Amino acid sequence: KDFRNNVKPNWCPGCGDFSVQAAIQRAAANAGVVPEELAVVSGIGCSGRISGYINSYGLHGIHGRALPIAQGVKMANRELTVIASGGDGDGFAIGMGHTVHAIRRNIDVTYIVMDNQIYGLTKGQTSPRSEMGFKTKSTPAGSIESSLNVMEMALTAGASFVAQSFSSDLKELTSLIEKGIEHKGFSLINVFSPCVTFNKVNTYDWFKENLTSLSTIEDYNPSSRMQAMNTLMEHDGLVTGLIYQDKDKPSYEALVNGFKEEALATQDINLEKEQFDKLTAEFM
Numbered sequence: 001k002d003f004r005n006n007v008k009p010n011w012c013p014g015c016g017d018f019s020v021q022a023a024i025q026r027a028a029a030n031a032g033v034v035p036e037e038l039a040v041v042s043g044i045g046c047s048g049r050i051s052g053y054i055n056s057y058g059l060h061g062i063h064g065r066a067l068p069i070a071q072g073v074k075m076a077n078r079e080l081t082v083i084a085s086g087g088d089g090d091g092f093a094i095g096m097g098h099t100v101h102a103i104r105r106n107i108d109v110t111y112i113v114m115d116n117q118i119y120g121l122t123k124g125q126t127s128p129r130s131e132m133g134f135k136t137k138s139t140p141a142g143s144i145e146s147s148l149n150v151m152e153m154a155l156t157a158g159a160s161f162v163a164q165s166f167s168s169d170l171k172e173l174t175s176l177i178e179k180g181i182e183h184k185g186f187s188l189i190n191v192f193s194p195c196v197t198f199n200k201v202n203t204y205d206w207f208k209e210n211l212t213s214l215s216t217i218e219d220y221n222p223s224s225r226m227q228a229m230n231t232l233m234e235h236d237g238l239v240t241g242l243i244y245q246d247k248d249k250p251s252y253e254a255l256v257n258g259f260k261e262e263a264l265a266t267q268d269i270n271l272e273k274e275q276f277d278k279l280t281a282e283f284m
């Protein structure tokens with residue numbers, strides 16, 4: 001089925017987010033999902049517009065809160081494939097608390113972060129992913145804070161699926177999102193998605209020169225957390241591919257006590273008080 005709609009994205013020409021949109025649409029189709037089974041929830045930022053550009057259920061939420069909303073959607077109707085999306089400021093600054101807890105909770109949501117190392121929507125301030133020394137309007141003398149290595153953070157938080165890609169590599173990005181959708185648990189996919197308007201340092205050419213594909217590392221084994229961590233440290237986080245996957249870690253949904261077979265969203269809502277109390281007690 002076609003995940004395209006007739007809304008024209010208003011991203012700047014050349015923005016990396018176009019590829020992420022295309023990759024989500026292709027990956028969902030490849031995974032056998034149909035539009036009425038997909039929900040895309042986004043936060044605030046240029047990337048947050050993405051939920052309006054995909055033919056699916058969509059919710060453009062509030063800053064840093066894509067994950068709480070996406071988790072609520074999944075809990076209410078676990079038959080939906082749920083994708084949360086946003087930028088690095090959205091997910092790794094104001095939304096960082098939600099990111100860490102969604103990771104350790106291992107709820108079955110695919111979280112795609114469009115990481116451009118800057119705040120694009122507000123016209124170019126330093127983000128948690130900006131390198132030390134990075135000059136922006138908010139740091140004219142250069143940032144005095146170090147960049148957050150989100151992939152290492154995800155591994156230490158207990159992530160069961162960690163991947164990283166680049167907007168220029170649509171094939172790999174599509175494949176990783178498809179794997180994330182199929183993964184039974186929380187999947188974090190960080191995408192280097194250049195902001196061509198405000199970030200003149202981390203450009204397409206810069207990434208091409210500095211990224212290392214895991215496919216070029218002999219005997220790389222994504223089921224080894226130790227190797228994943230060592231590789232990230234050796235390459236300063238600048239790797240692409242499936243970094244780590246633990247297929248055996250149970251998802252949150254699999255562990256919720258007394259989770260009914262039928263999704264909440266499809267249950268009869270005309271309940272007597274006694275029935276309502278019984279239903280809500282299952283989530284205590």
Ligand code: SF4
Binds near residue numbers: 010016046047198
């Ligand atoms: Fe993309 Fe940057 Fe333009 Fe925003 S400002 S749409 S992130 S290129």
